[in-house]
Amino acid sequence: MRRYWFVTNARSGSTAETVAADIRDTLSAMGHDMAGRTGFPDDALPSPDALVHAGVAWMVVYAGDGTVNAVLTALHAWNGAILILPGGTMNLLARTLHGEHDAMAILRRLADQPPRHVSLPFAEADGHHAYAGLILGPATRWAAAREAVRDGQVGRLIRAVRLAWRRSFGAGLRLAGVPELTRRYQAVFGTPYKDHIDLAAVDTRTWRKLFDLGWMALTDDWTNAQGVTRAFSTSFRLAGRRAIPALFDGEPRQLLPGCDITLRQSTANIIATA
Numbered sequence: 001m002r003r004y005w006f007v008t009n010a011r012s013g014s015t016a017e018t019v020a021a022d023i024r025d026t027l028s029a030m031g032h033d034m035a036g037r038t039g040f041p042d043d044a045l046p047s048p049d050a051l052v053h054a055g056v057a058w059m060v061v062y063a064g065d066g067t068v069n070a071v072l073t074a075l076h077a078w079n080g081a082i083l084i085l086p087g088g089t090m091n092l093l094a095r096t097l098h099g100e101h102d103a104m105a106i107l108r109r110l111a112d113q114p115p116r117h118v119s120l121p122f123a124e125a126d127g128h129h130a131y132a133g134l135i136l137g138p139a140t141r142w143a144a145a146r147e148a149v150r151d152g153q154v155g156r157l158i159r160a161v162r163l164a165w166r167r168s169f170g171a172g173l174r175l176a177g178v179p180e181l182t183r184r185y186q187a188v189f190g191t192p193y194k195d196h197i198d199l200a201a202v203d204t205r206t207w208r209k210l211f212d213l214g215w216m217a218l219t220d221d222w223t224n225a226q227g228v229t230r231a232f233s234t235s236f237r238l239a240g241r242r243a244i245p246a247l248f249d250g251e252p253r254q255l256l257p258g259c260d261i262t263l264r265q266s267t268a269n270i271i272a273t274a
């Protein structure tokens, strides 16, 4: 019997309360005992000390990449195991760890085979972590429009699209320390791997490409956008004098000029079944 803490997010793209109940029932049938539950982001995540105090051995997160990011970042120094179950829209991290399986199928696999514990690479900048992906630059303003779509707020969507459109044609972002990327870019996508961050820089000077980028941001995956230059790096810096908007696993943050972005590895406490 192991005590676990359950984290859900009712706003994550594919979370269902019925599935959350099934997950708890299955874990209980497997002999595990729930020590507590967090409904993120309304409830604060427990601290590593609180988890140690409550005798928690593993964290079960049923949510999307943004919520998983918050848990991994908050528990970076915690020794317990972390099980990520897909409950979001894209679920990039859950797919990396378990393949194309839903939450209940992953629990069945766990019951049948001993779990593997792996570490995940991530990009770090100013204390923020990106495990699935980092997006830098003015085009990240499209994230606000996507949130408005999610909330079904038409007025907010129109305002957010106007702002995103204006900013996407603004000055762009420059990087230092990546010889292949010397221009100004509207967006730079960074995907962390074991030994490098795979960078894809988008220079959108035409309405057509910009429309593609905005459309992808609202509907799909931005990495499908056109006009991309690729490079690999383990460490680089934001050039220029202005703060740069960024998305860490889809969550918006601002980065100061001169900020270093570095590849790092998490501790090997994340459960994989694939």
Ligand SMILES: Nc1ncnc2c1ncn2[C@@H]1O[C@H](COP(=O)(O)OP(=O)(O)OP(=O)(O)O)[C@@H](O)[C@H]1O
Binding pocket: 009, 011, 012, 013, 014, 041, 063, 064, 065, 066, 067, 068, 069, 070, 087, 088, 089, 090, 091, 092, 147, 150, 249, 250, 251
């Ligand atoms: N670190 C965070 N801080 C505050 N709110 C967050 C954070 N991460 C996510 N959220 C909120 O939770 C909502 C759901 O995000 P989450 O990433 O869990 O699901 P998703 O976007 O559907 O999935 P995915 O990221 O896998 O596509 C977001 O719309 C955002 O409002």
